[in-house]
Amino acid sequence: MELQTHVARKYPPTSTLLASSAGLGWSALSVELRSHGASEAPVIVPQHVEICLVVAGNEASRVRRIEAGLYQEAAPTTGAVWLSPAGVEKEIAITASIPQTMHLYLPAVLFDRLKDDFNLPGVPAGAIRHAAGIRDDVIEQIGRSILSEITDETAAGRIYVETASLTLAARLIQKYGDSGPCSPLEKSSDHIDQRRLRRVLDYIDAKIQDDITLVDLAGVAGYSTFHFARKFTLAMGIPPHGYVCRKRLENAMVELAAGKLPLAEIALNAHFSSQASFTRAFHRAIGLTPKEYQKRRL
Numbered sequence: 001m002e003l004q005t006h007v008a009r010k011y012p013p014t015s016t017l018l019a020s021s022a023g024l025g026w027s028a029l030s031v032e033l034r035s036h037g038a039s040e041a042p043v044i045v046p047q048h049v050e051i052c053l054v055v056a057g058n059e060a061s062r063v064r065r066i067e068a069g070l071y072q073e074a075a076p077t078t079g080a081v082w083l084s085p086a087g088v089e090k091e092i093a094i095t096a097s098i099p100q101t102m103h104l105y106l107p108a109v110l111f112d113r114l115k116d117d118f119n120l121p122g123v124p125a126g127a128i129r130h131a132a133g134i135r136d137d138v139i140e141q142i143g144r145s146i147l148s149e150i151t152d153e154t155a156a157g158r159i160y161v162e163t164a165s166l167t168l169a170a171r172l173i174q175k176y177g178d179s180g181p182c183s184p185l186e187k188s189s190d191h192i193d194q195r196r197l198r199r200v201l202d203y204i205d206a207k208i209q210d211d212i213t214l215v216d217l218a219g220v221a222g223y224s225t226f227h228f229a230r231k232f233t234l235a236m237g238i239p240p241h242g243y244v245c246r247k248r249l250e251n252a253m254v255e256l257a258a259g260k261l262p263l264a265e266i267a268l269n270a271h272f273s274s275q276a277s278f279t280r281a282f283h284r285a286i287g288l289t290p291k292e293y294q295k296r297r298l
Contacts, residue, residue, distance in 0.1 A: 074133025160241035
């Protein structure tokens, strides 16, 4: 099932959009990077679980929030995190500007996919606790890596974001669920069956120029997406998105060496939204621009 890729939410006029995942084709979560001025936002009822991560904060500011009758106030310092469950109305006031805040919206269906892995009853997306100004190194690290994917695209960004969104949802369930901390159900083995792994690797080779999703790969392997990502990483020493990214860059190197396709088409084949994004990613990985690499091989 495709998840909603962009969340439409009204912000006060003092809020400015700096970057967004809209248009990137992500199917697992929606992201906005915003600067916020002093404001009082109208009452909203979020349809998704929302994580707010302060990327560049202001110690002199305060964020005041009333959510489900609970008043919370905290300073938006760099790295501070706010959590909001889905379906619970809230009011927010900001006393002074916040340079950069990352808003991550996780749809309810993402949490539904984890119900069996964690043996969860009810509606997990509505069972995340309200939290204001907390510190969570895992959420901050994943959030910043997702933001990096917006500014510096990779060849398998979509699969990475799918994996990252599952990890975020699992983190919220494990640490911030209303029922208290919980752990995923143990499987018989963390190791992936070699025949299943071979099917996955063959599938990637066959579909490398097509859209590949984490859901597709987990289906080929016959595991849930959550457990597949873990088992694949243990077996290959690299997560699924890293493996697909590497294979796409290898294909791009072959196409560059052949010299038969224009650079823009090679970038498209490698699943980059632009030739510029492909050039930056290729240079990061190889140490040469695509044109420099091609000159050395022709």
